[in-house]
Amino acid sequence: xxxxxxxxxxxxxxxxxxxxxxxxxxxxxxxxxxxxxxxxxxxxxxxxxxxxxxxxxxxxxxxxxxxxxxxxxxxxxxxxxxxxxxxxxxxxxxxxxxxxxxxxxxxxxxxxxxxxxxxxxxxxxxxxxxxxxxxxxxxxxxxxxxxxxxxxxxxxxxxxxxxxx
Numbered sequence: 001x002x003x004x005x006x007x008x009x010x011x012x013x014x015x016x017x018x019x020x021x022x023x024x025x026x027x028x029x030x031x032x033x034x035x036x037x038x039x040x041x042x043x044x045x046x047x048x049x050x051x052x053x054x055x056x057x058x059x060x061x062x063x064x065x066x067x068x069x070x071x072x073x074x075x076x077x078x079x080x081x082x083x084x085x086x087x088x089x090x091x092x093x094x095x096x097x098x099x100x101x102x103x104x105x106x107x108x109x110x111x112x113x114x115x116x117x118x119x120x121x122x123x124x125x126x127x128x129x130x131x132x133x134x135x136x137x138x139x140x141x142x143x144x145x146x147x148x149x150x151x152x153x154x155x156x157x158x159x160x161x162x163x164x165x
Contacts, residue, residue: 057116060086066141066159071151075099080159082121084110090121118148133159 063086069077076097083091090110093103108123112135119141121131132144139161143151151157 057112059084059088059110059112062112062116062135062138064164065162067162068159069097069156070094070143070159071157072096077156079103081162082159084119092121118144 063084065081065083067079067081070080072078079095079097081093085091088109088111089107091105091107093105095101095103106121106123106125106128108121108125110122111120112118113120117135119133119135121133123130129146132146132148133141134144134150136142136158141159143157143159145151
């Protein structure tokens, strides 16, 4: 008799033990309405990529003419004008102060990289190297070194958007 009582006690404890290990019901995922919403795109479509990396950089909206004086190792500066077309082509003219009155002209294609934070000018002439510019804002770009880093020691390496006539 003690044996059956003992066996019944073990069975009862086993049943209690198993019920204690019962899994909790799975938590339902939050409804889409409760999910956090994405931020609205930036007001400037060309720079929307900077505010929301899901949005592509709008080359047509960013296209325009940029001008300024870039640093020069052996002259007073390089007066530079770059025209970025919405179709991905560019044309540039650079005049070396104190050296030549004739501007050095170049053309080729331009692309946006790093979610619109950097521009690459790829000249049609294969003897020229690509040039990189940081997109500082809608109206400002800044020359970078060949590795995409800011120029060291350059006082003025930026170009500003020229207002359309």
